[in-house]
Amino acid sequence: MSGKRLLSGVKVLDLTHCIAGPFCTKLMAGLGAEVLKVEPPWGEPARTFGPFPGDKPAPEKSGLYLYLNTNKKGITLNLKTETGVKIFKDLVKDVDMVVENFEPRVMAGLGLEYKALAERNPALVLTSISNYGQSGPYRDFKGYNINALAMGGLMYVTGQPDREPLKTGGSQAEYIGGETGFLASLTAYFYRQATGTGQHVDVSIMEAIVSTLEYKLEMYSYQGFIAGRWCSRHPFSYPHGDIYPCKDGYVAVPPLPELETFSTWLEQPELADPKFANLKGRIDNLEQFEAALKEALGRKTREEYFSDGQDWRLGTGYVADAADLTRDAHLWERGFLSKVPHPEAGGITTPGFPFRIDGDPLPLTRAPLLGEHNLEVYGKLGFSREEMTRLRQNNVI
Amino acid sequence: MAALALEGTRVIDLTYSYAGPFMARLLADMGAQVIKVESTQRPELTRPLILTDNDLGEEYWNRGGYFNLGHRNKYAITLNLTMDQGKDLLKELVKLSDVLLEAYSPRVMGNLGLDYDVLKQIKPDLIMMSLSGYGQTGPKRNFASFGTTMESQAGIAQLTGYRDGGPVKTGISYCDPITGIMGAGLVTAALCHRNKTGEGTHIDLSMYETGASFVGETVMDHAMNGRIAERMGNRHPYMAPHGCYPCAGDDQWVTIAVGSEKEWQALCNAMGDPAWAREERFSDPLERLRHQDELDEKIGQWTRGSDHREVMEILQAAGVAAGAVLNNKELLFDRHLKARSFLEVVDHPRAGKRPYAGMMFKLSKTPGNIRMPAPLLGQHNHYILKELLNLDDERIRRLEEEGVMGTVPAAAQLMGVQLTMEQYQELLCMPEEQLMRVGALVRKEENFLEQLGLKKGQEGGES
Numbered sequence: 051m052s053g054k055r056l057l058s059g060v061k062v063l064d065l066t067h068c069i070a071g072p073f074c075t076k077l078m079a080g081l082g083a084e085v086l087k088v089e090p091p092w093g094e095p096a097r098t099f100g101p102f103p104g105d106k107p108a109p110e111k112s113g114l115y116l117y118l119n120t121n122k123k124g125i126t127l128n129l130k131t132e133t134g135v136k137i138f139k140d141l142v143k144d145v146d147m148v149v150e151n152f153e154p155r156v157m158a159g160l161g162l163e164y165k166a167l168a169e170r171n172p173a174l175v176l177t178s179i180s181n182y183g184q185s186g187p188y189r190d191f192k193g194y195n196i197n198a199l200a201m202g203g204l205m206y207v208t209g210q211p212d213r214e215p216l217k218t219g220g221s222q223a224e225y226i227g228g229e230t231g232f233l234a235s236l237t238a239y240f241y242r243q244a245t246g247t248g249q250h251v252d253v254s255i256m257e258a259i260v261s262t263l264e265y266k267l268e269m270y271s272y273q274g275f276i277a278g279r280w281c282s283r284h285p286f287s288y289p290h291g292d293i294y295p296c297k298d299g300y301v302a303v304p305p306l307p308e309l310e311t312f313s314t315w316l317e318q319p320e321l322a323d324p325k326f327a328n329l330k331g332r333i334d335n336l337e338q339f340e341a342a343l344k345e346a347l348g349r350k351t352r353e354e355y356f357s358d359g360q361d362w363r364l365g366t367g368y369v370a371d372a373a374d375l376t377r378d379a380h381l382w383e384r385g386f387l388s389k390v391p392h393p394e395a396g397g398i399t400t401p402g403f404p405f406r407i408d409g410d411p412l413p414l415t416r417a418p419l420l421g422e423h424n425l426e427v428y429g430k431l432g433f434s435r436e437e438m439t440r441l442r443q444n445n446v447i
Numbered sequence: 448m449a450a451l452a453l454e455g456t457r458v459i460d461l462t463y464s465y466a467g468p469f470m471a472r473l474l475a476d477m478g479a480q481v482i483k484v485e486s487t488q489r490p491e492l493t494r495p496l497i498l499t500d501n502d503l504g505e506e507y508w509n510r511g512g513y514f515n516l517g518h519r520n521k522y523a524i525t526l527n528l529t530m531d532q533g534k535d536l537l538k539e540l541v542k543l544s545d546v547l548l549e550a551y552s553p554r555v556m557g558n559l560g561l562d563y564d565v566l567k568q569i570k571p572d573l574i575m576m577s578l579s580g581y582g583q584t585g586p587k588r589n590f591a592s593f594g595t596t597m598e599s600q601a602g603i604a605q606l607t608g609y610r611d612g613g614p615v616k617t618g619i620s621y622c623d624p625i626t627g628i629m630g631a632g633l634v635t636a637a638l639c640h641r642n643k644t645g646e647g648t649h650i651d652l653s654m655y656e657t658g659a660s661f662v663g664e665t666v667m668d669h670a671m672n673g674r675i676a677e678r679m680g681n682r683h684p685y686m687a688p689h690g691c692y693p694c695a696g697d698d699q700w701v702t703i704a705v706g707s708e709k710e711w712q713a714l715c716n717a718m719g720d721p722a723w724a725r726e727e728r729f730s731d732p733l734e735r736l737r738h739q740d741e742l743d744e745k746i747g748q749w750t751r752g753s754d755h756r757e758v759m760e761i762l763q764a765a766g767v768a769a770g771a772v773l774n775n776k777e778l779l780f781d782r783h784l785k786a787r788s789f790l791e792v793v794d795h796p797r798a799g800k801r802p803y804a805g806m807m808f809k810l811s812k813t814p815g816n817i818r819m820p821a822p823l824l825g826q827h828n829h830y831i832l833k834e835l836l837n838l839d840d841e842r843i844r845r846l847e848e849e850g851v852m853g854t855v856p857a858a859a860q861l862m863g864v865q866l867t868m869e870q871y872q873e874l875l876c877m878p879e880e881q882l883m884r885v886g887a888l889v890r891k892e893e894n895f896l897e898q899l900g901l902k903k904g905q906e907g908g909e910s
Contacts, residue, residue, distance in 0.1 A: 056633075056640040056648065081636050100684075101668035113667030164811075183809070188783040191763045194704040196681060196689060197770030205691065205702070206774045207618025208607070211886025214691045215700055215772050217681050218617045219606020225661040226625060233632035234808035237477050240635055241452040241813050243642045252809040257789050262624035264804035266775040268497050268512030269888075271801040273877075274895035277775045278698075280887035282604075282616035284595060286496060286877070291595025293604060293614055300614050302599040304591070308864060328870070330878035333885055360590045365580075367596030369614045371605045372669035372676065375659055380585040386656045387666075399670035401663040404626075404656030405633055406582065408649050 054408055055082025060239065061145040062086070064122060067094040069221050070179050070255065071151030072118035073228030074235065078149075079121035080403045080412045086145075086427065087124040088138070091445055093420050103395060109420060110394040116417045117400060120390065124418030125427045126447050129160050133446045138162065140431060142170050146242070147235055151179040151227070154189050164250040173248040177235040179227050183254030193255075198223035202259025207266060209279045216279075226262060227255035288332060293369060294344055297351045303343070304365035315362045318346035375401075385411025392416045421447065451478025452813040456638060458546040459484060459537070460521070461528075463491050465594055465620055466654065467550035467578055468517045469627030474634060475520035476806055476815045479546075482831060483523045483822065484537065487853040489860070490525075490824055493517065495875045499798050503872045508824050508856055509797040515821040516803050519793060523822035524831045525852040528559055532851045537561070539836050541570050545641075546634055550578040553588050563649045572647040574637040578630055582653035594623030594654065601658025602665065608678040626657040628807075687735040688714075691772060692747045694755035698889065700772040701750055701758045710767055711735070717765035718749050774889070779899065792901070795820040800901045825854035 060083040064075040067089075079085040087094075093109045101113040128134040139162075142148060148167060150157060157163050157178070164176045178184055181193035182201070191197075196217050199205045209216035234251045242248055260267075266277045277285070282293040290305040306312050313321035320342040325331045332339050347355065352368040359366025370378075376399055381387045386404065389397040402414045424447055428438050441447045456479040460471040468483070468491070475481040485491050490508055497512035504510070527533040538561075541547060547566065549556055556562045556577070563575050577583055580592025598604045598621045599614070608615040630652050637648040659666070668674050681702070683689040689704045705711050711732075715724045723729070723745055728738040735742055750758050755771040762769035773781065779802055784790055791805040798820075806815050832838040832846075846852050859871040866874065882888040896902060 054640075054646075054648070056636040058640075059643065060639070077632065101664065101671050101674070103671040105672065113671055114664045117663045117667050182783065183787055186783045186786040188763075191770075192710075192766065192768035193770060194686070194689075194706060194768050196683075196691075196702045196704050197768050200691070200700070200702040200770040200772040203773050203775060203778050204617065204619070205700075206772050209609070209615065209618075213609065214681070214693070216607060216609065216615060217691075217702075218621065219603055219608075219676075219678065220662045220665065222603075222621075222661060226628070229625065229628045229632060230808055233473065233628055233635060234810065236632055236635040236639060237452045238810050238813070240639050240642070241450075241810075243639060244455075245450075247812060249810055249812040252811070254787070254789075254808070257784070257787070257804075258628075258807055260778055260784070260789070260804055261807040262621070262628075263619045264516055265497065265513045266619070267779055267804055268516050268801070270776045270779055270892075270895060271803070271899060272497050272499050272512035272798065273501050274892045275775075275877075275879075276889035276892070277618075278886045278889040279618050280882075280885060282614075283887065284620075285882060285887040291593070291598075291616055291620065293599060293616055295613065300599070300604075302596040302604070302616070304596055305593060328873040328878075330873065330881050333878060333881035336885070363591055365591035365593050365596060367592065367600040369599045369605050370602050372602060372662070372665040372674075375602050375666055376669050380581065380587040381656070381659070384582055384585045384653070384656070386653075386659070395671075398667065401656075401660055401666050404629060404653050404660045406584070406651040409584070409651070 056407060058082035060084070060147070063141055063145045063148045064088060065148060065150040067151065068096050069114070069118060069224035070227035070231065071149055072096065073225055074177070074179065074231035075122065075149050076118050076120060077229065077232045077403070078235070080414070085122040086423070087119060087122045087418060088127050089124060089420065091126045091128055091421070091447060097420070108394070113398070116392065116395060116398065119417035120400065121415050122418055123423040123427070124421065125424050126421040128446050131444070131446050133441070133444070135160055135162065137431070137446070139167070139170050142167050142174065145171070145174070147175040147177065147239060149177045149179070149231065149235060154178070154180050154184050168248060171248070173242055173246055175235060175238045175242055175248050175251060177231050177251040177253065179231040179253040179255065181255050183257065184252040195221045195223045198255045198259060201256045203263055203266065204259050207263065207277055207279045210281055211278055223255050223259060226258050227253060230258040288329060289343060294347045296347050296355055296368070297349065299352045300369035301347055301350070301352055301355045302367040302369065304359065304367070311362060312364065315358065315364070316346035318342055321346065388414055390414055390416050393419070450813050451815055452810060454478040456480070456546065457544040458482065458548060459540055459544045460548045462548050462550035462578065464493060464550070465623035466626045466630070467548055469624050470576070470578070470630040470634070471521065471548055472517055472519070473628065473631040473807060478813070478815060481521040482540065482827070483518060483521045485523060485525050485824065486527045486533070487525050487825070487850070487855060487857045488527060490856050494824070498876065501876050501879065503868070503876065506797055507875070512798070512801070515795055515798055518821035519803065519817050520819055521822060522827040522831065523825060524828050525825040525854070527851050530851055532846065532849070534560065536836065536851070538569055540831070541566055541573065543835055544570070545638065546574045546576065548576045548578070552591065553577070553579055553583045567647065570647070572641055572645055574634060574641060574648050574650070576630055576634050576650045576652060578626065578652045579654070581655050583651040592654065594620035594626070597622040597654050597658055601655055602662045603658055606662060606665065606676055606678060608680070610678060610680040610682070614678065622654050622658045625661060626652065626654045629657050682739065685732070685736065687732065687739050688742050688746055690743050692743070692750040694750050694758055695753055699755040701755045702770045702772060703746065703762065704768045706768070713766040714762065717762050717767060721745070791817045793817050793820050797823065802899060823854065824856065825852060828852050828854070
């Protein structure tokens with residue numbers, strides 16, 4: 051293992067909670083940044099969200115928290131107290147970046163807006179991830195994952211045309227916001243390396259989502275089309291990517307510049323009928339085409355379809371679930387999955403990072419316990435044990 | 448003009464399709480000089496998508512909205528990399544560059560004699576990004592894959608769908624853009640590392656793992672409880688109401704999510720305190736979760752009477768998380784995106800003035816913008832060979848003659864399959880009537896340019 055850590059020496063003060071912010075700083079921490087997570091004394095909200103082992107809530111056993119806070123250190127600090135805010139400002143002096151994902155009002159309400167922090171640390175990069183950004187008429191709108199997916203345009207194009215739009219599964223808006231924050235923060239940090247200049251990074255999750263589907267905007271500005279939703283079908287190249295039942299689950303269709311190869315492999319000559327040769331013909335004869343496709347796919351198991359298709363170089367896929375991911379030897383061999391030891395939650399199979407650096411996976415170390423590094427961090431700031439006890443009694447840490 | 452964060456960084460982009468070009472675009476937007484490498488034999492395959500007027504017409508390869516959006520701020524050169532001269536020129540360019548992006552199957556760069564070990568010899572501090580479906584190692588490394596099928600493979604499609612139906616794919620090739628963003632972040636991290644240490648880096652980015660990392664909590668749930676999450680439609684494991692509700696007008700919807708008692712009370716107030724909301728079965732979060740069908744029905748009856756944005760505004764004013772479901776046109780006219788200058792109008796020499804999605808994020812001191820329209824095929828051949836590589840006109844003329852470079856596609860093809868122009872037309876122009884019949888396109892607005900304030904017939908001129 052080369053042990054190279056791309057962000058080693060970069061100090062990040064992590065004021066994030068739930069998913070978007072923590073995913074951003076998780077990526078930084080994995081790459082070797084020293085990420086110090088600041089939580090209120092009662093813990094950040096993700097500690098109260100599941101999944102929990104045996105569905106029994108426990109702040110040190112939240113699967114969401116354990117997944118998103120690997121490789122970080124953790125302290126507690128109550129920013130609703132004056133002392134807490136003062137200590138936070140001291141912590142800011144010694145870091146390169148602060149990342150936060152509160153609603154835009156919150157930091158200013160605490161007296162911790164960019165200007166105030168830059169006074170303490172002029173070269174600071176402050177990254178703010180929010181649903182709608184730090185300016186504009188929707189700035190203070192409330193929003194959860196589903197609202198951002200709707201406002202970003204992703205929901206409108208997902209689902210059946212004759213039914214309500216669908217949200218994509220999981221918490222995709224937040225993950226998109228998190229990785230966009232990761233990119234944006236490092237872009238600003240790169241500029242700081244070159245010039246010594248810090249700045250405020252404003253990530254709007256709505257805009258990040260629009261960017262993922264931006265070509266739909268061009269369907270209007272180039273052609274005048276309102277882009278609709280069409281189940282799992284691709285509006286340019288159906289059946290590319292579409293999902294159909296197979297013998298034991300669901301499979302996904304690869305792009306088919308040559309339906310002939312596909313029909314030969316699946317032994318379904320009907321699919322090679324010239325009337326299906328282009329999208330127009332496939333839609334004009336949709337029922338017939340789909341029936342032939344379903345019949346052929348229904349004869350295969352997921353595994354047969356996937357590996358036989360790969361032998362034909364077709365880029366086949368199937369619908370996998372968490373169990374499929376967990377037992378995929380490929381993900382273990384690459385080090386994406388590993389069991390991470392934890393004093394309270396035990397050794398839990400945890401996803402790591404979707405990349406390797408110079409051929410090696412990044413080491414994954416467990417998320418911090420609540421306030422685990424208080425002694426170390428506050429000690430370094432010059433607090434004695436007695437003072438720390440007093441801070442604890444006053445609900446500051 | 449404001450400074451650009453990545454100014455002075457040169458990126459060679461060998462990628463194609465969606466994820467890689469998007470990654471390169473994000474770097475270009477922030478100021479990197481990105482050089483897109485195509486060949487006349489295999490131009491970027493997305494060049495003819497979303498054509499102006501939905502017709503092949505003249506120079507189809509320079510009139511596609513998809514390409515023009517995804518490649519703004521980039522330079523373009525054509526180089527035939529199957530010819531030694533093409534390879535040699537690429538190597539010369541690599542010597543002058545900071546980053547190389549590629550998205551081939553893991554074998555290809557090796558077969559071309561351009562793998563990391565070779566390139567490192569000629570440019571020791573090179574940052575090379577290898578983006579692939581399954582990664583450069585592991586038993587599946589040579590498997591073919593696409594952003595479309597990857598959403599299924601990575602465990603996302605399994606979680607998406609109506610509660611009474613099968614898995615559903617998102618309306619875009621979802622794993623492409625999310626992998627592009629991840630890759631741009633990693634390249635930037637490697638640039639930061641090189642600033643400090645002078646070392647280059649090889650990054651092996653997997654689209655499969657990127658997708659899987661976006662549903663990481665479901666892997667944790669499986670590890671902890673052996674559970675496989677069910678499809679929940681638009682619902683949430685513990686928030687109710689949480690859904691997508693019909694509004695007045697055709698296909699208009701609003702999303703509403705309630706995460707606390709305070710928000711529930713605010714919703715009730717905004718709806719005019721209806722008697723039903725005070726019934727026992729809606730009295731606490733657990734009761735509301737249990738009676739969601741009735742709850743959704745009641746809320747839908749209230750939302751049905753108003754415009755989706757009006758419902759959003761009323762609820763937001765009351766303190767409820769509500770978001771209108773916006774379509775592509777509504778985004779182009781959205782007052783918030785306009786106020787934040789997210790949309791930018793760019794004049795392209797072949798496609799005219801069009802609005803585009805702008806910067807994905809805002810940096811207060813180095814904001815970036817669309818500085819130049821997407822390049823025509825081979826537009827910067829001469830600039831790059833003369834200014835960067837110091838070749839003379841005679842040498843360039845010979846390279847053109849010998850087919851190493853050019854500005855016109857050699858043939859109509861898609862993913863290596865040669866096609867007649869007729870087949871090409873059928874393949875690339877959207878069958879409007881058919882797509883509208885099935886709902887994939889909702890409608891076509893003939894006067895869209897007027898609506899956008901860009902009059903027809905004056906493309907490239909004043910708006």
